Amino acid sequence: MQLKTMEAVSVVHQIRCDRCGKETERGELGFAEMTSIGFDAGYDSIFGDGNRVEADLCETCLRDTLGAWLRVRTQAETSLATKLAAFKPEVHGGEFPPPKSAGPG
Known part of the structure; x- marks a missing residue:
């Protein structure tokens, strides 16, 4: 039996680009x-050990700011079928071993 309760959940209602100020609302x-980019800075980081680093960017500002370093791939290039087709057992370690028997041994 499942016993359920209602809980409040925080959702983003509006985002503002930190570079150009463009605003957009959910929907x-x-x-x-x-x-949205966010990460915790590591040991001896230029951002300070353990500090949280965040930025919200619209598509245009993302391209204008980081475009030279972004790798944009088509959906076909990132599909599971494409990745599986590129798998070569002789290069990628062969096959997985058969599962072990669960019976008494």
């Missing part, structure tokens, strides 16, 4: 095109 066309 608008541009909302899905916003990119």
